[in-house]
Amino acid sequence: MPLSKQEWLALEKKAYELRLLTLDTTKWAGSAHIGGGMSALDVMTVLYHKYMNIDVKNPQWEDRDRFILSKGHVGVAYAPVLCDLGFNDKELLKTFNLSNSTMGIHLDSNKVVGVDASTGSLGHGMSIAVGTALAAKVRGKDYKTYVLLGDGECDEGSNWEAAMSAAHYKTTNMISFVDRNKCMIDGRTEDVMRLEPFADKWTAFGFVTKVIDGNNIKEICDAIDEALANETDSPYMIVLDTKKGEGIDYMEDNYVWHYGALDDTKYQQAKESLERHYQKRIARVEKEAE
Amino acid sequence: MAGGLTYTALDSTSLSTAEIYGQALVELGEAHPEVVALTADLAKSTKIGEFQKKFPDRFFNVGIAEQNMFGVAAGMARAGLVPFLSTFSQFASFRSADQLHTDLCYQNVNAKVIATHSGTSFGQAGSTHHAICDFALVRSIPNLTVICPADGLETYNAVMAAYETPGPFYIRINRGFDRVLYKTPDYGFQIGKAVTVHEGTDITIIATGSCVFQAWEAAEFLDKNDGLKVRVLDMHTIKPIDKEAIIKAVMDTRRIITVEDHNVIGGLGSAVAEVMAEAGKGCAFKKLGHQDKFAPIGLHEDIMNAVGIDSNGIINAVRETMKMDFEEDDNWDDEV
Numbered sequence: 297m298p299l300s301k302q303e304w305l306a307l308e309k310k311a312y313e314l315r316l317l318t319l320d321t322t323k324w325a326g327s328a329h330i331g332g333g334m335s336a337l338d339v340m341t342v343l344y345h346k347y348m349n350i351d352v353k354n355p356q357w358e359d360r361d362r363f364i365l366s367k368g369h370v371g372v373a374y375a376p377v378l379c380d381l382g383f384n385d386k387e388l389l390k391t392f393n394l395s396n397s398t399m400g401i402h403l404d405s406n407k408v409v410g411v412d413a414s415t416g417s418l419g420h421g422m423s424i425a426v427g428t429a430l431a432a433k434v435r436g437k438d439y440k441t442y443v444l445l446g447d448g449e450c451d452e453g454s455n456w457e458a459a460m461s462a463a464h465y466k467t468t469n470m471i472s473f474v475d476r477n478k479c480m481i482d483g484r485t486e487d488v489m490r491l492e493p494f495a496d497k498w499t500a501f502g503f504v505t506k507v508i509d510g511n512n513i514k515e516i517c518d519a520i521d522e523a524l525a526n527e528t529d530s531p532y533m534i535v536l537d538t539k540k541g542e543g544i545d546y547m548e549d550n551y552v553w554h555y556g557a558l559d560d561t562k563y564q565q566a567k568e569s570l571e572r573h574y575q576k577r578i579a580r581v582e583k584e585a586e
Numbered sequence: 587m588a589g590g591l592t593y594t595a596l597d598s599t600s601l602s603t604a605e606i607y608g609q610a611l612v613e614l615g616e617a618h619p620e621v622v623a624l625t626a627d628l629a630k631s632t633k634i635g636e637f638q639k640k641f642p643d644r645f646f647n648v649g650i651a652e653q654n655m656f657g658v659a660a661g662m663a664r665a666g667l668v669p670f671l672s673t674f675s676q677f678a679s680f681r682s683a684d685q686l687h688t689d690l691c692y693q694n695v696n697a698k699v700i701a702t703h704s705g706t707s708f709g710q711a712g713s714t715h716h717a718i719c720d721f722a723l724v725r726s727i728p729n730l731t732v733i734c735p736a737d738g739l740e741t742y743n744a745v746m747a748a749y750e751t752p753g754p755f756y757i758r759i760n761r762g763f764d765r766v767l768y769k770t771p772d773y774g775f776q777i778g779k780a781v782t783v784h785e786g787t788d789i790t791i792i793a794t795g796s797c798v799f800q801a802w803e804a805a806e807f808l809d810k811n812d813g814l815k816v817r818v819l820d821m822h823t824i825k826p827i828d829k830e831a832i833i834k835a836v837m838d839t840r841r842i843i844t845v846e847d848h849n850v851i852g853g854l855g856s857a858v859a860e861v862m863a864e865a866g867k868g869c870a871f872k873k874l875g876h877q878d879k880f881a882p883i884g885l886h887e888d889i890m891n892a893v894g895i896d897s898n899g900i901i902n903a904v905r906e907t908m909k910m911d912f913e914e915d916d917n918w919d920d921e922v
Contacts, residue, residue, distance in 0.1 A: 423689070426658050
C-alpha cells in the first residue's frame with residue numbers, strides 16, 4: 297500500500313523523536329556508537345512503526361515478526377526504539393552503558409525486552425535470521441524476519457555463509473538490509489577493505505537486490521512493500537545507501553563518529569542540527585507526498 | 587526419558603557410537619516434532635542419515651559452513667525448535683567458537699551440539715581432525731553442559747538427557763566403535779554424576795570417553811596381578827563436574843589418576859585438579875593424556891597406546907603412583 301502523506305509525516309516525526317532520544321541516551325551514557333545509530337534509525341523506525349506485527353504486552357508472542365540487529369553495536373539507537381514502544385521503561389535509557397544497567401552497548405536478548413537476538417560480535421545476525429526464518433517454515437508460521445547488517449560487518453566471511461544458505465533455502469519470509477554508510481572504525485569501507493561492487497555481490501549470492509536511499513522513509517517503505525510482495529524464490533536484500541550520523545551535520549559521513557562522546561556544546565549543536573534536519577524532511581514530504 | 591529403546595544392549599556392539607546417536611536422534615524426531623537436525627556436509631560421517639530420510643523437512647545440511655550452522659541453530663532454537671548440530675569436534679568447538687559462545691551459550695538457547703570424531707578417534711586424519719583441545723575451550727563457556735560418554739549406550743543416555751534438559755549441550759563422541767562398557771542402559775546415568783564402574787580403595791582412576799573402558803580393563807588386570815583395588819570413575823560429565831565424587835576419591839584413596847583423550851592442559855585432569863585445590867585436599871596425582879603435544883598419526887588404539895592412555899599406559903601409571911608418597915594423616919580438618 298503506497299505511503300500516505302499523513303503516514304509519512306508520522307514516521308518522520310517518530311524518526312525525529314527517536315533521533316533525539318538516541319542523542320539523549322548518548323549524552324546520558326557519556327559516549328556511544330551514535331554515528332551508525334543515526335544512519336540506521338530510519339529503517340528501524342519504519343519497521344517497528346509501520347510493518348512489524350508485534351505485541352508490546354506479549355513480547356515473546358511466538359507469531360510475532362522478528363528483527364535481528366546484526367550490527368549490534370548500535371544498541372544506543374535500538375534501545376530507544378524498544379523503550380519508546382513500551383517494551384522497557386524509558387527511564388532505563390538513563391542507565392545505558394552504566395554499571396549494573398541491564399543495557400550495555402550491545403543489547404542482551406535475555407535482559408532487554410523486545411530484543412530478538414543478542415548480537416555484537418559481527419557476522420552473526422544473518423545466520424540467526426536464517427534460522428528464525430527456517431523455523432517459521434518448519435512450524436508453519438507466517439511471521440517475517442527482518443535483519444539489519446552493517447556494511448563494514450560484511451567483511452566477516454560468516455555473512456556470506458549465511459547469504460548462501462538464505463538463497464539455498466529460499467527464505468523469502470526474511471527481508472535483509474545493509475546499512476551502507478560507507479564508514480567503519482578505522483576509515484572508509486572502501487579504504488579499509490573494498491566492498492564494491494557491493495550490490496552485485498548480493499545478487500551473485502542469489503538475492504533480489506535493491507539499492508535505495510536508506511535515509512528516505514518513502515524509499516524504504518516502497519522497497520519493503522516490494523519485498524513483501526516477492527513472488528520469486530529469492531530472498532530480498534535492500535542495500536540502504538545511508539549517511540553515518542544522519543541528521544547531525546558535524547557527524548554526517550564522517551567515520552570518526554563511529555563512536556564518540558558529547559560535551560554540552562556538541563550536544564546542543566546536535567540538537568539544533570536534528571531540528572533543522574526534521575524541518576527539511578517535513579518540507580520534502582510536503583513537496584513529494586502523493 | 588523420551589521414547590524408549592528401539593534396540594537392545596546387544597545392538598550396541600554392532601553399531602558404532604555415532605550410529606547409536608543417529609538412532610537416538612530418530613527416536614527423538616519421532617516423539618518431538620520440534621527436533622531438527624543440522625550438519626555441515628557431514629550427515630554421512632555423523633550418522634544422521636536416517637533422520638534425514640525420515641524427516642527431510644526437519645533436516646538442514648548447510649554445507650561446509652560451521653559458523654553459519656551455529657547461528658542458524660540459535661535462530662531456530664529461539665523460535666521454538668530444538669536443533670541437534672552434528673559435526674566433527676574440532677569444528678564444533680574451534681571453527682565455530684564465537685558462534686558457540688555467543689549465539690548458543692550467551693543466549694542460553696536450547697540447542698545440542700553433537701561433536702563427533704573427538705580426541706584422536708579419527709587418528710589417521712592427523713591433527714587437523716583430532717580434537718585434543720576442545721574441552722579446554724568449551725568447558726570455560728558459561729551455560730554450556732559438557733558431556734563425553736564412554737560408549738554407545740552412554741551416548742544414548744546422554745543424548746536423551748540432553749533433550750530433557752533445557753540449555754546448550756556439547757556432547758563429545760568418537761568416530762567408529764567404542765569398546766562396550768555398559769551392557770544395559772539402566773545403570774543410573776545422571777548429568778553431573780560420575781559412575782563408579784569399578785570399586786576400589788587403593789587408588790582412583792577418573793576417566794572420560796574412550797579412556798573409561800581402558801581404565802576399567804587396567805583395574806581388572808591390577809586386581810588379578812598386583813592385588814590392587816582400583817576405583818574407576820566414569821566422569822562422563824566434564825561440566826558441571828562431580829565435585830563430590832572427586833573429593834570422596836581423595837579422602838578414600840589418596841591417589842588419583844585422570845585419563846583423557848585430550849591435552850592434559852584444560853581438560854578433565856585440570857578440572858579434577860581445580861576441585862582438589864579448592865577443597866584443600868591434596869593427594870598423589872597424575873594426569874594422563876596428550877602431554878601438550880600434537881598426536882602422531884595412526885589408528886586410534888595405536889595413538890592411545892603411544893600416548894599412554896590405553897590400559898597398558900594406565901597400568902604403568904598406577905604402579906608408579908602407588909610408589910608416590912603422600913601424607914599418612916587421617917586428620918583432614920587441619921588441611922581445610
